[in-house]
Amino acid sequence: MxxxxxxxxxxxxxxxxxxxxxxxxxxxxxxxxxxxxxxxxxxxxxxxxxxxxxxxxxxxxxxxxSGGRREPVDVSEVAELLRGTRRVLIVGLEAAHLDALVLALPRETRIGLLTYRLLPVDWDRVLSNHPGRVEAVDLTVFQTWAGARSAILTFTYGRRAERVYVLPAFARISGADVRTQFRDLIGWDVLGGVPAVYPRWLIELPASELTRLVEPAHMEP
Amino acid sequence: MTAPALLIGILVLTLALQAWLARRRLLVVLTGAGTSVLVCALYGLGDSRALLADVPWDVLVLLVSLGLLSEIFVEARLFAVLAVRAAHASRASARGMILIFGVGMYVVSALMNNLTALLLVLPVVLVLFRVVGVTQRQAAWTLGTLVVACNLGGAATPIGDFPAILLLSRGSMGFVDYLSRALPATAAALVVVISIAVLSQRSGGRPGAAKPLGPSLSLSLVRELYRNVRLDRRLAGPVAGAFAAMMVAWVLLPASGAVGPELVAWLGVVLALAVRPALGERLIRQRIDVEAVLFLLALFVMVVAVRRSGVFGDIGRALIALPLSPAAQLVLFLLLAGLLTGVFSAGPAMAALLEVAAILAQELPPNVVYVSLALAVCAGSSLFLTAATAGPLAQSLTERAALRDRDGEPILFGFRQFVPVGLVCFAVIEVTAIGYALLGIATSE
The missing domain is CATH 1.10.10 (Arc Repressor Mutant, subunit A)
Known part of the structure; x- marks a missing residue:
């Protein structure tokens, strides 16, 4: 071969x-x-x-x-933004970032994971990595997580001007009505730049859909 | 029509229908059982109270208890941890997977509910398939060997699966008597089955060739997918202790004593569940396999009805009356047992055949008859994918994984793909059963 x-x-x-x-x-x-x-x-x-x-x-x-290497996940800024939050609904999945976040958040903060993905997923296996800590949240009931001390956190994959790349799952739950139901809609960039090829699997949204966007220190243009 | 003819007709028709309409099998067997009770009542063979009193409830207690024990180990994440370790030990090679997972499933099935174990181990195997890439032949032999290893493990110990549990609870054989005979026989059959399966696969790369990417990446991926899954030692430790105490009690307490194996299982599992009371309560409420309990209850009721009509005794006496030596009579019985199990599946076949075996055991050494029957039933349950409950489970999990080979063709694991594996394994285990029987008769003379 x-x-x-x-x-x-x-x-x-x-x-x-x-x-x-x-x-x-x-x-x-x-x-x-x-x-x-x-x-x-x-x-x-x-x-x-x-x-x-x-x-x-x-x-x-x-x-x-070009010489770049994987960098340790820095969760400090996101943890700071989520301080005082009772419920955090995660949209999308990035294992290293999720692991770091789970460790950083206090135990009294409930963490939900939206079980919507275009790829096949064994959600039991995903959740077994965080027993008793991360809950599965179906798309149909995600609004039960809303509240004045609730936040949505989604992973983003680069920003071009004022537009960010996110997973389609975020588009399924974002909108003017949802914006008013959660304290924050936070984007957490996991890539540090925009893919050079057509961003299949991702969609482009105005950055203004998010209340906060956390990016790595070194973003590629 | 006479009551015996009606009752045996209902039994055979129900067994055939439940095998044919597997998705409606509970409805089928409950209808068959209810009709059998009605026939008994109308022909004066006993009312429902009398028939239910003859049901071996101790078998159901054992099955429920051992099922709950498996569920506690699931909660302790034992099977997931073992599956990941097995994946690494196998190095994700075709031969390694058959060997390591085959032996692993045999050991687990000998001690616990093989369906639960398979449900948690198979996803790891399927991830390896998907990542390394798999051929139809490799998938059929690997998955087929796992199903057969589950069957052999279930027959290896008196607590492994329903047929052996039935022998133990009826007092047909003691715990140690069964274990000391069935374990070596099933282990020998497993060695042959795994050897054939391993030889059916192409060997790994040439010595000195670059390490293939697929297996190496697949192991890295498996490690990541289960990165935070750890054994809950605070749960697993005390539960393992309770299980060990149960094993000691089964070995030491006499089979005919006041404290039977079902009581040992009952108390042992309650003790294990009490380690974490909230979890224990949830498992009892949510995880008892009601479907299996109802299925077996219905089967028992039908078998009890047929037994009351005297048909089993007649069949047994007819077998003994054949102009054959006792050894040849037993061989004929074992062949029929294997084939009947292949068609009707292990639970129903064993429940009915044990009644006939009891007649044969009056002429031949009982231990030889019962262990060889358990082996023949194991052979039959390995003949077709539908004959053992592990088969359809493996089929549905594989379908859900939507595997494809390198040419993009879907990888299937259904009745047809299992046939070559099933025929070979049936032959191996049936020969083991007959060999064991003949050797046992020869040494007892």
Whole structure:
């Protein structure tokens, strides 16, 4: 099997990971493992062959090839914004960021995870990583989490001018009515830049849909 | 029409219908049981109170207790942790997965509810399939071997699965008597089954070749998917202690004593549930497999009705009257038992066949008859995917995973894909059952 065939055969694997770990987290996992086992040519092949289908992978592979590496998740700003919140509804899934957030929030803060995703997900498995801490929240009942001390937090994937890239799940619950029902709608950028290829799996929204946007210190233009 | 003809007709028709209409099987067996009671009442063979009094409730107590015990271990995340460890031990290779997960499922099924274990272990196997890439042949042999390993594990100990539990609760055999005979026999069959399955797969890469990406990435991915899943030692420890105490009691207490195996299970599980009372209460209210209990209750009622009509005794006596040696009579019985189980599934077949076996056991060494029957029922439950409850579960989980091979063709695990695996495994286990029976008769003479 050639390197190209080997990389191309990983499509299902990436999809599996992206569903339950998140696009950015899985992209870093794949880039790091492929770099370890196949070196730079492997990462180039990953970017060129799978990156067209998974734009976050394209972005992460490109960043890796230009010397960038995965950075530890900095949860301090988000935790500060969520101080005093009783309920936090997470929209989207990025495992490393979720893990850090769960550790940072006080135990009395309820954390819900919206169980809506375009990719297949074993939600029991996802939630088993946070037993008794993260609750599943169906799209049909997410408004039961609303309140003056409630917040929605969604992961974002770069910003271009005043528009941010988010998962379609956020579009399903955002709107003028929802805006008034939650104290904050926070965006948390997990990528630090905008994918160079067409942002499949993501949608573009005005940044004004969010009340706050937390971005890494070094954002790519 | 006579009562025996009517009752045996209802039993056979019900068993056939429940196998055919698997999704309506509860409705089918409850209708069959109710009709059997009606026939008994009309023909003066006993009313519903009398028939229900003959139901072996101790078997149901054992099944419910052991099911609850498995659920506590689920809550302690034991199976998920074991599955992840097994994935790493297998190195995600085709042969490694068959070997490690096959042996793992055998051991787990010998001690606990194999359906619960399969439900939690199979998702890990399916993730490996999806990430590493899998062929139709590999999927059929790996999943098929896991189902058969569950069947063999269930037959290995007196608490593994319904047929063996029935033997234990009836006092047909003691705990140690059964264990010391069935464990080596099923282990031998497992070695043969796994060897054949492993040899059916292509070996790994050439020595010195680059480490393949698929398996390596799949293991990294599995590690991440279960990154925070840890064994709840504060729950698992005391529960394991209670289970160990139950095992000691089963081994030491005489089968015919006042404290039977079902009481040991009852008290042991209540003790285990009390480790975390809120959780225990929730498990009792929500996790008891009512479907299995009702299904078996209905089967028992039908079997009790047929037994009251004297049909089983007639079949047993007819078998003994055949112009064959006792050994040949037993071999014929075992072959029929295997095939009948293949069609009707293990629970119904064992409940009915045990009545005939009791007649054979008057002429032949009882331990030999009962253990070889349990093995033959295990062979039959491995013949078709529908014959054991683990089969349809594996089928539905695989369908849900929507696997595809490298050419984009869907990977299936249904009745047809299981047939080659089932035929081979049926032959291996049936030969083991017959070999065990003949050896047992020869050594007892």
């Amino acid at each position: 050639t390197l190209g065939e080997e990389i191309a055969s990983l499509r299902d694997a990436f999809e599996q990971g992206a569903g339950e770990l998140g696009f950015a987290d899985t992209a870093w996992l794949f880039v790091e493992r492929v770099a370890e086992l196949r070196g730079e040519p492997g990462v180039v092949a990953l970017r060129d062959l799978l990156g067209q289908t998974f734009p976050t992978l394209h972005f992460v592979a490109s960043r890796y090839l």
